[in-house]
Amino acid sequence: MTTPNYDAIVIGAGHNGLTAAATLARKGKSVCVIEKNATAGGMARNTTFANGIQAPEIAHLLYNLHPKVKKELGLGSVRAPLEVRDLPAVSLSEDGNHAVIRNGKAELADGRPHPETAPFGELMRRLTLFAGLLGQLSTKSPPSLEDGLASLDKLTELAGLAKLGLDLKRMGKKDMREFLRVLLSNAYDLILDDLEDGPLAGALAADAVRGAFAGPRSPGTVFSLMYRLGQGGGAQLPLGGMGAVAAAFETAARAAGAEIRTGTGVARVLTENDRAAGVVLEDGTEISARAVLSNTGPMPAMILAGAEHYDVEAVRRMRNQRCKGTAAKVNLVLNSAPKFKGLSPELTAGRLLIASSATYVERAFNPAKYGEMPENPVIEAVIPSLSEPGLAKDAQHVLSAVVSSVPYALEGGWDEAARESLAAVTIATLEKYAPGIGALVSDCQVLSPACIEARTGAPGGHWHHAEMGIDQILTVRPANGMAHYRFGPEGYYLCGAGAHPGGDVTGLAGRNSALQLLKDGVI
Amino acid sequence: MTKHVPIGLIETPFQPRLEALSTAKSWTNWAGYVSPAMLDTVEFEYFAIRNQCTLFDISPMHKYRITGPDALKVVNRLVTRDAAKLRDGRVGYVLWCDEEGMVIDDGTLFRFSETDFRLCCQEPMYTWLLDTAWGFNAEITDESQDIAALSLQGPTSFSLLQDAGLQVVAEMKPFDWREIEPDLWVSRTGFTGDLGYELWVPNGKALELWDRLWAAGGHWGLKAIGFEALNICRIEAGFIAAGFDFQPVHTAMRLGRGRSPLELGFGKMVDFTKGHFNGRRALLKQQEAGLRYHLRKIDIGGFKPADGALIYHKKKKEVGHVTSGVWSPTTKRNIALAEFKAPYGESITDDLWAEVYVNEEGQWDRRLVPVAIEEKPFFINSRARATPPRPF
Numbered sequence: 072m073t074t075p076n077y078d079a080i081v082i083g084a085g086h087n088g089l090t091a092a093a094t095l096a097r098k099g100k101s102v103c104v105i106e107k108n109a110t111a112g113g114m115a116r117n118t119t120f121a122n123g124i125q126a127p128e129i130a131h132l133l134y135n136l137h138p139k140v141k142k143e144l145g146l147g148s149v150r151a152p153l154e155v156r157d158l159p160a161v162s163l164s165e166d167g168n169h170a171v172i173r174n175g176k177a178e179l180a181d182g183r184p185h186p187e188t189a190p191f192g193e194l195m196r197r198l199t200l201f202a203g204l205l206g207q208l209s210t211k212s213p214p215s216l217e218d219g220l221a222s223l224d225k226l227t228e229l230a231g232l233a234k235l236g237l238d239l240k241r242m243g244k245k246d247m248r249e250f251l252r253v254l255l256s257n258a259y260d261l262i263l264d265d266l267e268d269g270p271l272a273g274a275l276a277a278d279a280v281r282g283a284f285a286g287p288r289s290p291g292t293v294f295s296l297m298y299r300l301g302q303g304g305g306a307q308l309p310l311g312g313m314g315a316v317a318a319a320f321e322t323a324a325r326a327a328g329a330e331i332r333t334g335t336g337v338a339r340v341l342t343e344n345d346r347a348a349g350v351v352l353e354d355g356t357e358i359s360a361r362a363v364l365s366n367t368g369p370m371p372a373m374i375l376a377g378a379e380h381y382d383v384e385a386v387r388r389m390r391n392q393r394c395k396g397t398a399a400k401v402n403l404v405l406n407s408a409p410k411f412k413g414l415s416p417e418l419t420a421g422r423l424l425i426a427s428s429a430t431y432v433e434r435a436f437n438p439a440k441y442g443e444m445p446e447n448p449v450i451e452a453v454i455p456s457l458s459e460p461g462l463a464k465d466a467q468h469v470l471s472a473v474v475s476s477v478p479y480a481l482e483g484g485w486d487e488a489a490r491e492s493l494a495a496v497t498i499a500t501l502e503k504y505a506p507g508i509g510a511l512v513s514d515c516q517v518l519s520p521a522c523i524e525a526r527t528g529a530p531g532g533h534w535h536h537a538e539m540g541i542d543q544i545l546t547v548r549p550a551n552g553m554a555h556y557r558f559g560p561e562g563y564y565l566c567g568a569g570a571h572p573g574g575d576v577t578g579l580a581g582r583n584s585a586l587q588l589l590k591d592g593v594i
Numbered sequence: 595m596t597k598h599v600p601i602g603l604i605e606t607p608f609q610p611r612l613e614a615l616s617t618a619k620s621w622t623n624w625a626g627y628v629s630p631a632m633l634d635t636v637e638f639e640y641f642a643i644r645n646q647c648t649l650f651d652i653s654p655m656h657k658y659r660i661t662g663p664d665a666l667k668v669v670n671r672l673v674t675r676d677a678a679k680l681r682d683g684r685v686g687y688v689l690w691c692d693e694e695g696m697v698i699d700d701g702t703l704f705r706f707s708e709t710d711f712r713l714c715c716q717e718p719m720y721t722w723l724l725d726t727a728w729g730f731n732a733e734i735t736d737e738s739q740d741i742a743a744l745s746l747q748g749p750t751s752f753s754l755l756q757d758a759g760l761q762v763v764a765e766m767k768p769f770d771w772r773e774i775e776p777d778l779w780v781s782r783t784g785f786t787g788d789l790g791y792e793l794w795v796p797n798g799k800a801l802e803l804w805d806r807l808w809a810a811g812g813h814w815g816l817k818a819i820g821f822e823a824l825n826i827c828r829i830e831a832g833f834i835a836a837g838f839d840f841q842p843v844h845t846a847m848r849l850g851r852g853r854s855p856l857e858l859g860f861g862k863m864v865d866f867t868k869g870h871f872n873g874r875r876a877l878l879k880q881q882e883a884g885l886r887y888h889l890r891k892i893d894i895g896g897f898k899p900a901d902g903a904l905i906y907h908k909k910k911k912e913v914g915h916v917t918s919g920v921w922s923p924t925t926k927r928n929i930a931l932a933e934f935k936a937p938y939g940e941s942i943t944d945d946l947w948a949e950v951y952v953n954e955e956g957q958w959d960r961r962l963v964p965v966a967i968e969e970k971p972f973f974i975n976s977r978a979r980a981t982p983p984r985p986f
Contacts, residue, residue, distance in 0.1 A: 345869075345870060345874070345875070378728065378729035378730075379667065379671055379729070379730075379869075379870060380870050381870075382692075382693035382872050382873065382875075383671075383692075383693070383722070383725050383726050383728075383872050384692065384693040385693065386725070386728055386729065387725050387728075390728065552693070560870075
């Protein structure tokens, strides 16, 4: 047998793939990342419009980048420069009484205190406390009881769970009881227990379900809200656009010694004697390796290796994974800065939310259930060029909008007309808060969940590669018996958002996967 | 087409003949079909199997067809042995497992060709086969309602077939499988460990087949039988039965009730070298970690059938139980299949005792009788394998 070309091959240079590669390379392993697209970064790339205008193609903000990943990869250091700016969230109201959330505190757009400052503060205190508690589980493979207590590894895993239990008790009886009460419930009830059903409640409800095939009344949305609040709930705008984030991850991976090949995708994963042995590229090139990590969704990863290498039950679980994406992306090039009713320029540069109430968010999800286009969608918009004028020229600006509750499987399919209609819905919705914005639009890019799937391979175009439902998280992510990143043949690992802990630009799935692989002694 | 009888069971195509022959009126439910437990008396039927020849209606067996370019791949993904080594026109005993390596069911695999197989088994398996074939270019057809089959077993069975005009079966070796007339397939298989054949026809030709065999049977002592007599023979032959000697894991409600093929003593039927098959990784792991149970053939002292008896080591420690036990009239021994907790039954085989309760005219007595592990089937007769079969 010839010597393998690499210790490990990573399929897909999304941020998790790059994190996995960097983590392995930092341990002295030879790693090659294979990216189908011409550039690395996956969902965290920039797109360029005419006139050289830069806009975040898909993802546009950092919510959840994990400090461990940041530190280990040196993101934001000399090694991999990255500058970010904290943005306040502005939940828009048609009457101009916008709610602003800054550093976890509520206020009004005109600077007056929000009447619900106190209950909101208390709710956020509890939720971030709980989120921090659950966050303990995110930096390791989730604990499993599969083989009993026989091995030291299992005991170590359970120690993590035991610590969670201990910390839970340490919160005090009142908070512990509340945690257990709300954990599996729905965000709608939780939020409206404490808040009036207005823009402030709407903002939390929207954050709870962004990217999910769920409305705030769906069970399990308290968990997804806590997930979103994992790093405190703020949002950061990367300077240079989301592409700068991709570039930082790429730089970190290269600095650690990983090789990155772009432009040709992987056609299949090679196995020998039930062991991952390398990959065959789309152009027929074979590259051998002792381990293969896939940053694709779980089902595509399985197809790459061949379903015949998986037990029937595993295939069935993958076939039945829930991964209907609901987040579409609309990028609008504007001829001048838009004016939102009652917003200062500083707040206009913030994270703008159209989610006037929790009920609005729930209703917005209704059409998606039936494969219909939303009429009044929830939108998260940001105008990066206001914070960073260099991104655009000639007084032009880019409005980047994540439009929620847009069905992946639109009735009639996603054709040009459907995309135009989504753009029209988006502009009409923005028009209610920024009259005249439609007239400013000079160019427009619409990415439906189906387009996002085509561009990135994310199953269903799903934000998290797989729904973050209670049936698909922790020890059952991506599925029962697969939570340790090991994926079928020995030496084949999942390292993307479809694995624990889930999506967002956290870097954790990639990092945890690489660490598990090293712990397993595969390379 | 199928007729329901008042007790909620379906009749097989042979029911008109069975009904007429039944003096015992003892019917049982076999996979939703009405099936005779016995037609006459168990003793008459048993001795007919071993000394004459017998007909048993095996139509209630589930039958599935696996066809298409990837049929062999699907079969090999399903079963633990290598179906590539099974030649066309041959039948193989197979087991298949869930992802934990626990046996879902066992059955017989009939190979028409690399692209065409039939699987016969006890348990309904259609959705499992569909799931197994997902992603492969193969089609699964449920033939259970279309194909009728009779098991003709016993030392005079070949002679009977000769008289029925089917003398071409003479050249068939055990586990051969041929279409000897249009729409009539014969396999030299059975559940008795003796000379015997199974005959397969479309439902519409079932009664014609029965009548043809019956007409030739008088001289050869042909008798129709029920399950009870057959069950004695299969234990004598050392064959395991689903639901008795192992619990098909998909029907088991409780955790840990499944058994692996290794634990059932079928290590030789598991081919780890053929590539991935369902449960392979779990079975490798189990092989490494050690088996939990051993299913063994045992000889039990005395003559009291010990079905269900607990087994003790040194008369003290409970180490297993009998899964199928009978008095074997042919070998004149008290025989059984028994499950032991490892390492009993494998590395510890001495000082084993079965606990038997006997009722002596209203007075119960508890006895511990010695247990000896047997390696070979209890009933072995060279006529079972002779080709061509010796005329009786």
